[in-house]
Amino acid sequence: MHCWDPVTPLGESLPAFDNLVRQGKVRYIGVSNFKAWxxxxxxxxxxxxxxxxFVAGQYQYSLVNRDIEYEFSDLCATEGxxxxxxxxxxxxxxxxxxxPDERPTDPSSEGRIAATDAVGEEAWHRRNTERNWxxxxxxxxxxxxxxxxxxQxxxxxxxxxxxxxxVILGVRTMEQLEENLPAADIDLTESELDRLDEASALPELYPYRMIRDYGARNAESFGA
Ligand SMILES: NC(=O)c1ccc[n+]([C@@H]2O[C@H](COP(=O)([O-])OP(=O)(O)OC[C@H]3O[C@@H](n4cnc5c(N)ncnc54)[C@H](OP(=O)(O)O)[C@@H]3O)[C@@H](O)[C@H]2O)c1
Structure with missing residues (x-):
């Protein structure tokens, strides 16, 4: 299911998916662009x-967009x-x-973030941040x-x-695909992962920090 649908009750869409699974037309169902609740x-x-x-979630996730770690990661872990x-x-x-700050303006530049239309413009401004660089x-x-x-x-x-x-790869050319596929054989070390995590860490938001700290205090007092 590509996105939360405000006009169709889940009581209608879920049995429709269930029918497809029972009929053998679909093996498993997945969800995308829903809030965790x-x-x-x-x-x-x-x-x-x-x-x-739902057994699979298709969500935007990368080093420059870790927003799903606020809610959705926990949900994946607890619900399988x-x-x-x-x-x-x-x-x-x-x-x-x-x-940085060099917005591609040549209409012949390749790359979707280089596109000179409104979509490219928006894509560039969203990414051209100190944090991302x-x-x-x-x-x-x-x-x-x-x-x-x-x-890679x-x-x-x-x-x-x-x-x-x-990981769902998106590529425009064969060369891009050939460059990206070897990533399947790269195992980053703990120290490399720590450096990447540190550089891309999310700002702490309410109530997540409070829930984490409160839970840690409770666990400590119960010796858990
Ligand atoms: N569920 C959803 O709501 C949703 C939303 C969006 C996408 N998707 C799916 O997810 C797939 C992947 O998403 P995405 O396309 O946004 O992935 P992405 O990996 O973030 O971006 C892919 C783009 O990056 C550029 N690129 C990739 N490898 C490259 C390389 N080695 N060198 C230079 N440029 C490279 C190419 O665009 P340029 O060459 O134009 O720069 C390519 O089209 C999509 O194809 C789609 O099936 C799902």
């Missing part, structure tokens, strides 16, 4: 009604949902082919140390995340 609501309905439940990230290279940003610097340093490309390192970081079952 919406997925949880769907899982609760599936469980109480005996319908097929495998994560298949889309946008693993931040739309091409993590390949290192763009430079800092992340890319770390990716670049590790790529140089390993003799790999930035894209960014993909290898995703593969190393426990919740990630498979």
């Amino acid at each position: 919406q997925v949880m609501k769907a899982l609760g309905l599936s469980d109480s009604s005996g319908w097929a439940r 949902i495998g994560l298949m990230p889309w946008g693993p290279l931040g739309g091409g940003f993590l390949t290192g082919k763009y430079s 800092r992340i890319l610097n770390t990716v670049d340093a590790i790529a140089r140390e390993r003799g790999a490309t930035q894209a 390192i960014a993909l290898a970081w995703l593969r190393a995340q426990d919740l990630v079952s498979s």
Whole structure:
């Protein structure tokens, strides 16, 4: 299911999916672009009604977009949902082919973030941030140390995340595919993963920090 649908009740869409699974037309069902509570609501309905439940999540996830770690990662871990990230290279940003504050303006430039239309403009401004360039610097340093490309390192970081079952590659050319596939054989070390995690860490938001600290205090007082 590609996105939360505000006009069709889950009580209609989930049994429709369940029918497809029972008929053997679909093996497993997956969900994309739902809030965590919406997925949880769907899982609760599936469980109480005996319908097929979502077993896969397709969410945007990369070193430059770790937003799903606020809510969705916990949900995957506790509910047994495998994560298949889309946008693993931040739309091409993590390949290192763009430079800080140098908005590509040549209409013949290749690359979707270089597009001179409104979509390209928006894509550029969303990515041209200090935080993103800092992340890319770390990716670049590790790529140089390993003799790999930035894209390969960014993909290898995703593969190393426990919740990630498979990465959805998006490529425009055969050369890009050939460059990206060797990422499947790159196992980053703990220290490399720590550097990438540190560079791309999310800001702490309420109530997540409070829940974490409160839980840690409780666990400590119960000796857990
Ligand atoms: N569920 C959803 O809502 C949703 C949303 C979006 C996408 N998706 C799926 O996820 C797939 C992947 O997402 P994505 O396409 O955004 O992934 P991405 O990996 O973040 O971006 C892919 C783009 O990066 C550039 N690129 C890739 N490898 C490169 C390389 N080695 N060197 C230079 N440039 C390179 C190419 O674009 P340029 O050459 O144009 O720069 C390519 O099209 C999509 O194909 C789609 O099936 C799902």
